[in-house]
Amino acid sequence: MNSTMEWLGQSIERVEDAALLTGRGRYIDDLAIRPGTLHAAILRSSHAHAHIRSINIEAARSAPGVVSVVTGTDVTALSTSLVVGVKAPIQCWPIAVDRVRYVGEPLAVVVASDRYLAEDALELIDVDYAPLPAIIDPLAALDATQPPLHEGLESNIASDRSFRYGDPARAFSQATHRIAVDIRYPRNSCTPIETYGVVAEYDPTDDAYDVLANFQGPFSMHPVMARALKVPGNRLRLRTPPDSGGSFGVKQGTFPYIVLISLAARVAGRPVKWIEDRLEHLAASVCATNRVTRLEAAVATDGRINALAWDQIEDVGAHIRAPEPATLYRMHGNLTGAYDIRNLSVRNRVVLTNKTPTGLNRGFGGPQVYYALERLMHCIAAELGLDPLDVIRRNVIPSSAFPYRTASGGLLDSGDYARAIAVAAEDGGLAELKARRDEARAQGRAYGIGYTAVVEPSVSNMGYITTVLPAEERRRAGPKNGAQATATVAFDPGGAVSVHVASAPQGQGHRTIAAAVVADVFGLRPQDIRVITELDTARDAWSIASGNYSSRFAAAVCGAVHLAATGLKAKLQRSAAAQLNVPTEQIEFVAGKIRASGNPDNALSFGRLAAASHWSPGVVPEDAQALRETVFWTPPALTPPTESDEVNSSLCHGFIFDFCGVEVDRSTGAIRIDKYVTMHDCGRVLHPGMVAGQITGGFAHALGAAIYEEYTYGPDGSFLSGTFADYLLPTTTEVPPPVILHIETPSPFTPLGAKGVGEGNCMSTPVCIANAVADAVGAKDVDLPLTPAKLAALLETRA
């Protein structure tokens, strides 16, 4: 195929921007609703843990404007429990049934003629709670004497699995040094500007639900929702709005509300709309997991690591809501990070506590893993008196070793880590930064430098989560694997080209890139291609892997778009060869023409040939009929977990090397980021501007996690971060622009050589800043968020 690369790789203008910048975005709350649509408000638990003696809804039901009130009784009567991701007899309802397990858990849904009246009626509902002791600390949840949060469980440990790869016991027994870190990673969230929204309708004549929701995928949740609603999947039509006000994973968490509002619509007998407000979002949408980790390394005197031992205690909150405990297993294939370490032991425990259930968040599992791993690298250097960068260099996977199979089964597709580090140090000005540090220290200032090396996984293997099950249970359930990406390219009767992708974009610019991919294939301009990204499960091609998560668009979805377009192109080439009377190989697509190479005058217009199968199908040969092509592409490298629990959890593995210089004010404890350098290898860069946007956005999220953000709970489970005055997000004033550098080692496993890039800084940046801060204040234990008060206390104890 003679695809030119005129558009891909350029920072072409985003087709999305004109509408968004002129207020013409079409978000869920902007869209017209059917006349008669009702509005829902949700009563939420004020207790972290309590039996519900009674819920009195009589006064609310007769309040002005109220049509119906739904409680756990209705929900259990009309639906079944949401399936959970571990083999355990746990029920998971979208509303409290008999018992509340976290502050913010839905207790009742009031459906009224408007949201104001619905909220008025919420105040009339009388809940009689019998409070129970709350378990907040994940370590307390390990205590077998504590009563379990769920009937059917013997303790609050929902899963406990151990893994061994290589011979870690021997490596540790022979180790010169054993160096460990103990980490408590806090709860935080990516807090999109647009909150959740659902408009649901039930058709009793068809026993079918029709739902519009700003759900982002994965569409593996669709069968979960349909099952809960007790209908086959073809009776749950799920549509997404054209625009999204951001997600970062978080809108995966709309799915329990899709079930809940669907049931509310069924009870009300009318369409019901619910837009989550910010208080609801902060208290009860989803956040990332908090985790307690002990990570130990068997280390030689030169800093070379021979084995790692992970002990991770994952706090998923009050329910193991699907796809959890995926946060814990997404990184399973790359638990050795960027390093060549052959011996590995892992113990993973998943515990339940009286906190909001967790879910997808940008970085998904990466921040928790790399915080421990990269703090460990710095601690090894500190303990052995080595330069942290030397410790990283000595352990990174050699450039000649790709594709590299990790100890736990990950297949790192491509990379040149040593070169990335060398280029970053040189172009990022590491020597100058060290001089600045030395000068600051000579003046008595607290200045430090931190480094991180991170492997950024993208395009999740749909089977990785089954690693939580023992091999014999996986055998019984049947293998799960792959990552079906879907794309459709079509010609209309005027020869215009349309594209549909089931990628549920959340602001990234999928329409721009898909157009560029197709324009390059057909020798057209991006503005000639119309891309539609709304998804309708009743009409569009999709799979369980559809949606917007695990940074899969550039690597997987664009690949599917490319395959669909090249499939149609091959057909047009056959037709053109016959008409132009030249061999197929000599047909080229240039500037809207299909022509014979070497004889540009022997040409047809693209539009005419693309329309031919509409107008004159009788003269187009069977194998050249070209109207519409839908491609499903799954990467062969994504195989199920093996009998010995090895799993290639992701298709692509980008590389990030960051370093930064920070100063901590000795009296206020405030952090000033002097310089931040982030080097990325995300394979082939499809759009430099969007890649820079992804990196900058991820960096801002990560800076929030590092310095500002934490979902804080009181010892009784009360939620203390309920507003944006308590849960602090960095604003533009607080986010310095990072220096962004690139090298490119294209992925051999994706059609375009691209890898994901959207999540990496959420993995690398919090720990890079923490490493620099630890270096500045001379402390080993630094916990996120690095608040001024904490650092001032650390500096005081060191003074």
Add this chain to the structure above:
Amino acid sequence: MKPPRFDYVRASTLTEAHAVLAAEGGDASVIAGGQTLVPLLSMRMARPSVLVDIMHLSELAAIAIEGQTIRVGAGVRQAELLGWPALAIRQPLLALALPWVGHAQTRARGTVCGSVALADPSAEIPLALVALEGDVELSSTQGKRRVGAAHFFNGLMSTARRDEELIEAVRFPCRRLGHGYAFREFARRHGDFAMVACAAVAGGTGTRLAVGGVADRPIAYDFGELADEALTEALATFAAGLDAQDDLHATADYRRALVRKLGRETILEARRCRA
């Protein structure tokens, strides 16, 4: 986040506003810029039965020099005062403190008197009023009165304003020749309520420091001409005496430490500016 039902009165005269307040008392709320009140309504933390909108009263809209004071009417938005060309000359402390009030967006709506009425212990405008020893003009159907800042702020979000009274204006003393003014603040992010804010006025005989964000209201103390070790000690005693609280963002001890550091910097800066 939808407010319960309330009535709304757009006052077309001051008399009308007074009449509603007299009739409804504590069930009425004056709404001006709404930057705090509207979220409180939406969260149902404030539940007035009637809102009295005073933003259409032209007699409250002025910034005026009256003798040695700047009189800021209740309709004046924070951005307006910050943009008032004479501000830095007439009262440098306000010019220094106002950029710390929220963000450009909230200052474009929020009013100067609204911030005084709310009396948030971390807010910059009440702090400046206390540091400068300004006063508050209150009026009602019963007439007018003026209350000095030190008496006006009488507790956590609590003031001497009576339910039927309206703040018509606040009065900040103008800059005095030979006086120096300084302002310092520490917050986790720019635009946040202060963890500690300090405003200092260095006059002919002493240096008055007012501190916000620590106790339940701005607290002022005159450090005279104390310097060096003596100033450090006096600040330590002052900070130790503040009724500081622990919260999500900082401990009481941390706040007191900030008072010692920022207080000293602010005092010294004000004295430098005195020349």
